[in-house]
Amino acid sequence: MTFESRALAPPPPFPDADRPALFLDFDGTLVEIAEEPHLISVPTHLNESLAALSRRLEGRIAIVSGRAVGNLDEHLDLAAIAAAGSHGGEMRMAGAKSANPLAPIAIEAADAVRVLVGEHEGLMLEEKPYGMAVHYRAAPNAAETVIERLETLAAGHDLAVKRGKMVAELLPRGFNKGAAVHSLMMTEPFEGSLPIFIGDDVTDEDGFAAAAELGGFGILVGPARDTAARYRLEGPKEVYAWLTA
Numbered sequence: 001m002t003f004e005s006r007a008l009a010p011p012p013p014f015p016d017a018d019r020p021a022l023f024l025d026f027d028g029t030l031v032e033i034a035e036e037p038h039l040i041s042v043p044t045h046l047n048e049s050l051a052a053l054s055r056r057l058e059g060r061i062a063i064v065s066g067r068a069v070g071n072l073d074e075h076l077d078l079a080a081i082a083a084a085g086s087h088g089g090e091m092r093m094a095g096a097k098s099a100n101p102l103a104p105i106a107i108e109a110a111d112a113v114r115v116l117v118g119e120h121e122g123l124m125l126e127e128k129p130y131g132m133a134v135h136y137r138a139a140p141n142a143a144e145t146v147i148e149r150l151e152t153l154a155a156g157h158d159l160a161v162k163r164g165k166m167v168a169e170l171l172p173r174g175f176n177k178g179a180a181v182h183s184l185m186m187t188e189p190f191e192g193s194l195p196i197f198i199g200d201d202v203t204d205e206d207g208f209a210a211a212a213e214l215g216g217f218g219i220l221v222g223p224a225r226d227t228a229a230r231y232r233l234e235g236p237k238e239v240y241a242w243l244t245a
């Protein structure tokens with residue numbers, strides 16, 4: 001993956017004429033980061049804004065998140081919007097009842113993560129249908145230990161580790177947000193459109209790269225960093241402003 005380290009400009013106006021498709025990360029992009037996953041504040045206008053975008057884009061919109069699809073459903077009305085959850089491992093097209101199931105991680109590995117979290121005050125465990133995420137926002141000194149232990153468990157159980165903002169997660173191997181974008185772009189209504197991936201975290205870099213490979217671009221949300229995105233916006237408020245200008 002190639003990264004741009006130059007300062008990134010805000011994106012040009014929304015390219016309606018180019019038949020765009022939107023791939024939207026959730027935490028840090030559509031909602032501000034909170035101290036804990038369940039403490040996020042979802043703007044009251046969000047569902048209405050997503051529905052309006054879906055109409056404007058004739059359905060070419062998907063949420064691509066590290067959260068499981070079931071968890072996204074607790075926060076958003078996704079009845080008419082495609083969802084790629086669990087970092088792209090779960091896929092549910094708009095209007096479909098359920099996402100494809102993944103293999104849950106080995107019981108021994110899950111138990112070992114529970115033990116790890118019990119050993120360090122401040123660590124928070126987020127048990128997901130297909131992964132175990134360890135949040136160290138309240139115990140930053142434990143980050144290195146957490147990552148090392150998860151990497152060891154991943155190697156021993158044929159699993160993967162994904163890192164994010166003050167979090168590391170043990171989950172099945174073989175998928176990422178970029179693969180999810182490629183997969184969605186091969187299906188209607190996304191096929192032949194210009195992909196735009198908007199995200200804030202390191203896991204979104206695969207999405208930025210996929211959008212660029214397919215002729216579109218990525219928009220990084222948050223502070224500048226080395227990134228495969230072409231443009232940058234400051235935060236969720238600026239994302240809404242750009243999407244609705």
Ligand SMILES: O=P(O)(O)OC[C@H]1O[C@H](O[C@H]2O[C@H](CO)[C@@H](O)[C@H](O)[C@H]2O)[C@H](O)[C@@H](O)[C@@H]1O
Nearest residue numbers: 026027033034035036037065066067165166167
């Ligand atoms: O891909 P995303 O939609 O951005 O999801 C990534 C992870 O988001 C959540 O964790 C992050 O947001 C929390 C709430 O703001 C914050 O407390 C945490 O520190 C962040 O890492 C979610 O809990 C994870 O499961 C997602 O993988």
